[in-house]
Each structure stands twice: as structure tokens, then as C-alpha cells.
Amino acid sequence: EGDITLLELADYNCGVCRAVQPEIQAFLAADPKIRHVVKALPYIGSPYPEHAIAAAALQGDEQKVAAFHWAMMSHEGGLDEGRVLALAAEVGLDAQRLATDIETRPVTDRVERTFNLARALGIRGTPALIFPARISAYATSAELTALAAEIRASR
Numbered sequence: 684e685g686d687i688t689l690l691e692l693a694d695y696n697c698g699v700c701r702a703v704q705p706e707i708q709a710f711l712a713a714d715p716k717i718r719h720v721v722k723a724l725p726y727i728g729s730p731y732p733e734h735a736i737a738a739a740a741l742q743g744d745e746q747k748v749a750a751f752h753w754a755m756m757s758h759e760g761g762l763d764e765g766r767v768l769a770l771a772a773e774v775g776l777d778a779q780r781l782a783t784d785i786e787t788r789p790v791t792d793r794v795e796r797t798f799n800l801a802r803a804l805g806i807r808g809t810p811a812l813i814f815p816a817r818i819s820a821y822a823t824s825a826e827l828t829a830l831a832a833e834i835r836a837s838r
Contacts, residue, residue, distance in 0.1 A: 684718060686717075686718075687717055690813040691722070693756070695755045697727050699821060702821075704756045706827065708753070713824065722797040724797050731785075734794060735755075737793040739771060742776055754773065768782055814831070815834055
């Protein structure tokens with residue numbers, strides 16, 4: 684739900700993606716009318732975390748998937764399979780099911796669709812923060828707030 688969608692393309696192994704998360708969280712907390720959509724886009728290291736978030740989405744609980752996203756983004760250190768599954772369990776996801784679902788066609792197709800979206804938008808790295816007609820690699824909460832106000836004013 685929301686009047687503006689912020690699409691975030693992120694790599695869980697990307698330091699800049701992790702660094703922008705507090706800005707995104709502050710922005711979302713200040714503006715409940717923003718719809719935040721995250722698409723995992725693996726560019727750095729193992730794509731396991733990105734496949735894991737796609738598998739988590741199959742479990743159908745958006746709040747747990749969002750908590751899993753924030754947990755992986757705020758985790759310090761590497762995100763190997765064991766750590767990813769532990770974080771999934773900590774937020775209440777079925778980690779065993781996630782481990783099984785991770786190599787299924789719906790998961791690999793979802794990751795491929797995200798790559799195709801990035802290619803279509805000309806995005807070659809992460810993070811990518813996309814508002815209607817605007818793409819940014821990094822933005823502060825204040826910059827995101829200003830963009831949202833500009834978008835709303837132009838409607």
C-alpha cells in the first residue's frame with residue numbers, strides 16, 4: 684500500500700547497499716505512504732542471500748520477508764548459507780523449507796526477472812533506488828523525502 688513506490692535493487696554482499704539501509708529505514712518510518720519494494724540483485728560474491736530472499740517470499744508472509752531483508756542487510760560479516768538460514772529462522776521463517784526451495788524454478792526465475800529488469804533500466808550495479816522516473820545509487824533520508832514531495836507535487 685502506498686501512493687509512491689520506492690523500488691530498491693540491492694545486493695546483500697554490497698557494502699553501499701548495507702550503508703544506505705539506515706537512510707531508507709528513516710525515510711520509511713517518516714513517510715508511511717511509501718510502498719517499499721526490494722528486488723535482490725546479486726553482483727558481489729555468492730548469490731545465495733538473494734536466492735534465499737526469493738525463496739522466503741514463497742512462504743507468503745511479507746512481514747517476515749521484510750524482517751529477513753533487514754536482518755541480512757544489518758548483519759555484519761559474510762552471509763554464507765549457515766548464517767542466512769540462521770537469520771531466516773530468527774525472524775520466524777521456515778529455514779528448512781527455505782533451504783529446500785532455494786534452487787526451485789520459481790526462485791531462479793524470480794532472480795532472473797530482477798536481472799532482466801535491471802538490464803532494461805540500464806542498471807549495472809547496486810544499490811539502485813528507483814522512484815517513478817528517477818534512479819539513484821545512494822540517497823539520504825532527506826533526499827528521499829524531497830523526491831517524494833516533488834513527485835507528489837507534480838501529480
